[in-house]
Amino acid sequence: RKEVEQDPGPFNVPEGATVAFNCTYSNSASQSFFWYRQDCRKEPKLLMSVYSSGNEDGRFTAQLNRASQYISLLIRDSKLSDSATYLCVVSLGKAAGNKLTFGGGTRVLVKP
């Protein structure tokens, strides 16, 4: 089993719709969680951290379910500019030198 797994997609989303996708992780000791966005042929950029209680940043909502070992990202009112690959990232924390493990990414295509 991979340490961090994501549905590769693509998720084809009508403009203005809501899309949500998950990311599962295998190590129950994982302590930090992030969502990154990567545009084609560009470097990944931090979208948001994921906190235990869940958090929201504008149209984006991230949640953590430790019992089932997954995190989720929800995008409301999708814009064409939201088209990208969304990478789930998990850290084992300070004991592992803050090493981050990336999922393979979920591709989202927002269409007019």
Next chain:
Amino acid sequence: SQTIHQWPATLVQPVGSPLSLECTVEGTSNPNLYWYRQAAGRGLQLLFYSVGIGQISSEVPQNLSASRPQDRQFILSSKKLLLSDSGFYLCAWSVAASRGIGNSPLHFGNGTRLTVT
């Protein structure tokens, strides 16, 4: 503010030639530094990370090596490139875990697209 510089942006090298990619970070001290590789259509693979000068941890056995000669400089090298070394190489930094902050995210450079022919 912190910035990370990585060069070159693109590189075409023949099989068997050497490689040197350089990355520097400004605006912070004692960062954790990382080299990742992303093959076409694949996820990011951690190659090396460093928590201090001269301290290198290798994640994947291969013909690549890394060095950290200065606090904010990280170099990825190879003596002889293979075709399989082609990919998108990304340098990144994060706040040092030794400061008690073990939850800091990565910040990436713009990447180097390497094609080995």
